[in-house]
Amino acid sequence: MSRRSAPTDPEPRLITTSEELAxxxxxxxxxxxxxxxxxxxxxxxxxPELCVVQLGxxxxxxxxxxxxPELDMAPLGELMAxxxxxxxxxxxxxxxxxxxxxFGQVPAPMFDTQIAAMVDGFGDQASYDSLVxxxxxxxxxxxxxxxxxxxxxxxxxxxxxxxxDVTHLRRVYTALVDRLTKEDRLSxxxxxxxxxxxxxxxxxxxxxxxxxxxxxTNNRRFLGLLRAAAAWRELEAQRVNIPRQRLVRDETLxxxxxxxxxxxxxxxxxxxISEGFAxxxxxxxxxxxxxxxxxxxxxxxxxxxxxxxxxxxASPALVALLKxxxxxxxxxxxxxxxxxxxxxxxxxxxxESNPDVPALSGWRRTVFGEAALALKSGKVxxxxxxxxxxxxxxx
Numbered sequence: 001m002s003r004r005s006a007p008t009d010p011e012p013r014l015i016t017t018s019e020e021l022a023x024x025x026x027x028x029x030x031x032x033x034x035x036x037x038x039x040x041x042x043x044x045x046x047x048p049e050l051c052v053v054q055l056g057x058x059x060x061x062x063x064x065x066x067x068x069p070e071l072d073m074a075p076l077g078e079l080m081a082x083x084x085x086x087x088x089x090x091x092x093x094x095x096x097x098x099x100x101x102x103f104g105q106v107p108a109p110m111f112d113t114q115i116a117a118m119v120d121g122f123g124d125q126a127s128y129d130s131l132v133x134x135x136x137x138x139x140x141x142x143x144x145x146x147x148x149x150x151x152x153x154x155x156x157x158x159x160x161x162x163x164x165d166v167t168h169l170r171r172v173y174t175a176l177v178d179r180l181t182k183e184d185r186l187s188x189x190x191x192x193x194x195x196x197x198x199x200x201x202x203x204x205x206x207x208x209x210x211x212x213x214x215x216x217t218n219n220r221r222f223l224g225l226l227r228a229a230a231a232w233r234e235l236e237a238q239r240v241n242i243p244r245q246r247l248v249r250d251e252t253l254x255x256x257x258x259x260x261x262x263x264x265x266x267x268x269x270x271x272x273i274s275e276g277f278a279x280x281x282x283x284x285x286x287x288x289x290x291x292x293x294x295x296x297x298x299x300x301x302x303x304x305x306x307x308x309x310x311x312x313x314a315s316p317a318l319v320a321l322l323k324x325x326x327x328x329x330x331x332x333x334x335x336x337x338x339x340x341x342x343x344x345x346x347x348x349x350x351x352e353s354n355p356d357v358p359a360l361s362g363w364r365r366t367v368f369g370e371a372a373l374a375l376k377s378g379k380v381x382x383x384x385x386x387x388x389x390x391x392x393x394x395x
Contacts, residue, residue: 056166
């Protein structure tokens, strides 16, 4: 995400030594907020390889070479954990995951400008480019967006590109805070940060990851083998450090669970499994995991997650009305509809009396949830007033 720096921005500095990093972090820990970005490589690995960290302060713009030999990154971890300094990101999830892996904790406190922009009416998943244009009045230079950030040395152009990410982010952040303060919505953003600062958000449970494959059967033996195969893949991908889909694709896991191979020859017949893989260490450990799953009693086999609505089918007409209400309330309050409720929330609102969904708690309940319940219970109806949708109290 590189951007062209304005003339008033501090000159970017490349940090390659432990002494430079310690001095930088000491200065930044005296400031109320610091902007943060990272550049990493993950196309060929399971674990992200951190290559560059960008930090922006009032008088500092720094590009930290995370691959510099013998660089002690501990001061950066201390800065990320300092409760007196707000850490500002845009679309923070991948950056935060990297810091959690590197330092064992999530940066806090934290502010995500993408989420803040959704609260402030910039639409679903507002892009950084659009925010820079709208709030920083700058144009993004995309020349090095697909750089190989693991190659060394970093070129001056790469350093300038990376540094500009955190200079524009400072302007975007201060503009959003000003707007949200005037609209009394900073507390809304603070509520949204709860999931981002929870370490469990970034951790995968190998024993439940099979559910993401969405199998279409409740055959418990099949599900037990699928659970074993998916858990094996997650742990093996971590061990050999390659993307899980590159190790074994989803459709191959489903086929393996269905065919239940017991030998190298049977495993090699699965689509996407080579004979060399089946005969190797990974193939042997997969077969062992499957054999252990076959020994489990029926009572230990998993079931498909129970439908929260008890299997009831939502009325398409009622869901359609809730979608209209959602769009109207999002327009009225200038909030991204996706932030108020998603399609699953609407289905559950249509079928359950008081579902445990985000739309019925916190600021969302005030903006949308109460009206949704009133519409469902027949207390209000949807009408049209000129070009606007409005609620009409039922008589």
